[in-house]
Amino acid sequence: MPKDHGIGASSKRREDIRFLTGQGVYTDDLNLHGQAYAVIVRSTVAHGKIKSINTSNAAGMPGVLAVFTGEDFKDVGGNPAGWLINSRDGTPMREPKRPVLAHGKVRHVGDAYAAVVAETHAQAKDAAEQLAADTEIKDLPAIVDMAAAVADASNRVHDEIPDNLCFDWGWIEDNRAKVDEAIRNAPHVTTLELINNRLVPNAMEPRASIGEYFPGTGDYKLTTTSQNPHLTRLLVAAFVMGIPENKLTVVAPDVGGGFGSKIYHYGEEALVLAAAKKLKRPVRWTAERTESFLSDAHGRDHVTKIELACEKDGTFIAFRTETLANVGAYLSNFSTATPTFLHGTLMAGPYKVPNVYVNVKTVFTNTAPVDAYRGAGRPEATFSLERVVDKMCRELNLDPFEVRRKNFITTDMFPYTTPVGLPYDTGNYHATLDKAMEIANVSGFEKRRAASAAKGKLRGMGLSTWIEACGIAPSHLVGVLGSRVGLYDAATVRVNATGNISVMVGAHSHGQGHETVFAQIVADKLGIPESSVEIVHGDTSKIPFGMGSYGSRSLAVCGVAMTKAIDKIVAKGKKIAAHMLEAAEEDISFEDGKFAVAGTDKAKTFGEIAFSAYVPHNYPLETLEPGLEETAFYDPNNFTYPAGAYICEVDVDPDTGKVDILSFVCADDFGNIMNPMIVDGQVHGGVGQGIGQALLENTTYDENGQLLTGSFMDYAMPRAEDVPFYQVDYSCQTPCTHNPLGVKGCGEAGAIGSPPAVVNAVIDALHRGGHTQVKHIDMPVSPSRVWSAIQG
Amino acid sequence: MYAFDFERPKTIAEAVKALGREDAQALGGGQTLIPTLKQRLASPSVLVSLNGIKEMIGVRKEGDTLIIGGATPHAVVAKEAGAYPALAALAGAIGDPAVRNRGTIGGSVANDDPAADYPAAVLASGATVVTNARQIAADDFFQGLFTTALEAGEIITEIRFPIPGKANYQKFQQPASRFALTGVFVAKTAGGVRVAVTGASEDGVFRWTDAEQALSSNFAAGAIAGLKVSDDGMIGDLHGTPAYRAHLVKVLTGRAVSAA
């Protein structure tokens, strides 16, 4: 019998009631007395020198309250990068200032260089249009192509950075010579050059921010679309605006998706605060969809060459990767970590390969900043690896399932440290592969292929065996790797006098379902109904200092902090119970919501203990504080390492090149499962995004740096009809060894593991259909690309 | 969006009068026009909504002709044009439910987007576009990208489709917009076969006359096997090269003939 409540139950998502009935409260839903409207003026050229901005016409227009330009912010701080990466030669990365509003130069189409605040949105828009007309920008040649950017020192995104290079990173540099040598001497080397396509996150809710300033106290409040309000507060306060942290509250109310793009602090947040202070009125800004396309941090955008050296029987000897990674025009907060420590450290995959080396050159271009997007670095690593393994199998005529089996790290090898430095704690890659093959009915493929062929379709099957590192945390590890922040999390469990519970968490839910799952865990641990638990998140004035949600960390880090706080509650409850029951503390047990004296029928309910803590008439006040509220911070000592096997089957229409996904099987190991329905949803969503990347989504700038895919007319998002009914399994569980819940992250898995499964399936279909000249097709594998590949 | 006045006349005559105002523009379902206004790419002083004009809404059959009011939403055509199944199917595959319940046939045909679906049906059927002022044969109506025979202030009041013996529309979707990357409408009428292609040409919807000839003597997919579509003048963009579109024209024509 599946459980109907608590840990492991598919409790329905309580937040969905408000989301689905239009009762959610998003930033743009808030209307404040006296609010004014900001409109941002954005560059229409990719690269240009700002010669002059004449603000006087705009400032004199009806309703206009204030006009801001880069000049107004030139003395405040820049929005910093959160990770310091050193180049192979030991020199630190180049960090150009990222101003609130562009000053002197504009560096990408959509770069904000001015803002207008007015009584109404329409008035602000009119004045912004005027301001744009009154601005003179001298065009400079756009730097778009990464290879050209590095080759041409005369044309610079940032004048002080000669070769447009942020850093040239080697991982692990000490492996380099050995890897080169191994590849030179290997019996077989497969080489693959590929592009990991740039993606626009396209959260359903565009970014929005409201700034408030309270002159009486000097306090500021920022309501904003953020995945991590405390980090935003830290960045705005300490780095950009110089506001004392205790004078700034950041609230992220309901947030309609982020996928990474709302982790970061953006200039508009500083702008609305500065404007609110100047005008002593609330100032709001909401992005239009076009602004989202132009100015949200994009994802991926790697150009990679990967080499796989192996024995003739497919035993891996070495992997070597050279990648150019686009960071766009400025360093977004996580942008330097994404192509390095979230990518290079994963380049051993789930394999016992002895030699791995990764070189990443990160390049500035006149395009929107690029940063972590669902999966962040790990999809890039997985795609390179799983595509090159597939190509090798074809070259050597080896079975792709057997080659994976032969090379997997085996269960007896854990804990296992890879040549790229990650200590995998546990896993069972053979088990997930077997499970995926069983569900996918691999042995029945030939029959299905024949059925497709009878309809004129080419059927193919693709495999991807993926691993990732998530539950992004261990401060001691990320510190060594260059992080400038810690990555623990925190939770406060407040038992109210009447026995119900408020839990304040540092994680932030922007669709994931924390309000449901976290409540299930609390209810389970304390033996109370889920409905008695309320999860509070997203408001720095209410929650302890936490680091928000990304990197599949909510449960594995914050959820564990919450569990630890619950443990403290139980420990204190035992003390209170011991006093009330006149027993020794060691003799008190806690089970199913009851504190009982072992071996007797003497017991107190959780509610009675809570009441006693707040009405301490009969209470050990000499030795115990009243009240029942505990906070815990948790900093794990390792990442978690979910892994799995994905099998995709496609039909290719050889006449049109159209790919139809017929089935998609996921066998994942996420450790222990708290709510299967939510895990299903996370995997479905992630795979949907992965299919989007594999078949549809592409971000294209032309040679002048104009975004050609700046709307949904040309940027292809996946829709329901593009995805199959997924078959998701997570019964192969190797619980995480270092967190008490035994959980691993599941939020990014789908987006990480799926793209190579899809592309491998398409290549397989073409080969089986006789088009053996097709070695690779870059994503998105669109109908026209497939058709062109078939033409040869 | 800039500010504008709004009128919602009840008759064609009132609409024509309202459209006489300076910088007035007709509003059908607004599925093209409203996004244009939101992006501030147009600034009419007054919008004249056509969807309060009862005589312009609905589907009716007169003999062998199906007559569709100019302000009829796609969803209504999808549901009520059963006498012309290929046309009903085409309407039912435009955009999404919201678009189909707002967008109108008159708006689509007047707009003449090179990737729109209806123009292929109008041209292949040899339909007649009826306006407040005159009747225009399909062959004279479409004049290139976003360009038609309509005069300023002239509105499409209805479109008259002779119902063909056999017909079919094959749409290959552009992956992002889901308009036609290429779409081919084939109609077999008493006077011969007509083949109209949308989405492919830089000159907008056109008739593939070589295929029409071949199919008029032998209405079978095999009849066009020996033909080749030139990629000269075909659209090349992010979603397909001219050669790809030219190739699709032939593939889709064959499929339409087989399915008709």
Ligand SMILES: Cc1cc2nc3c(=O)[nH]c(=O)nc-3n(C[C@H](O)[C@H](O)[C@H](O)COP(=O)(O)OP(=O)(O)OC[C@H]3O[C@@H](n4cnc5c(N)ncnc54)[C@H](O)[C@@H]3O)c2cc1C
């Ligand atoms: C998300 C989305 C998806 C779409 N997908 C498709 C698709 O797959 N295939 C497709 O073909 N189309 C598609 N469309 C376009 C849709 O069919 C529109 O309805 C159509 O292009 C315009 O019709 P409308 O009634 O909305 O016209 P409006 O937007 O109101 O007007 C468009 C133009 O026509 C003029 N006009 C309107 N009515 C008349 C009339 N009766 N006489 C003269 N002029 C008139 C207006 O002045 C304006 O210039 C899509 C639109 C959207 C928003």
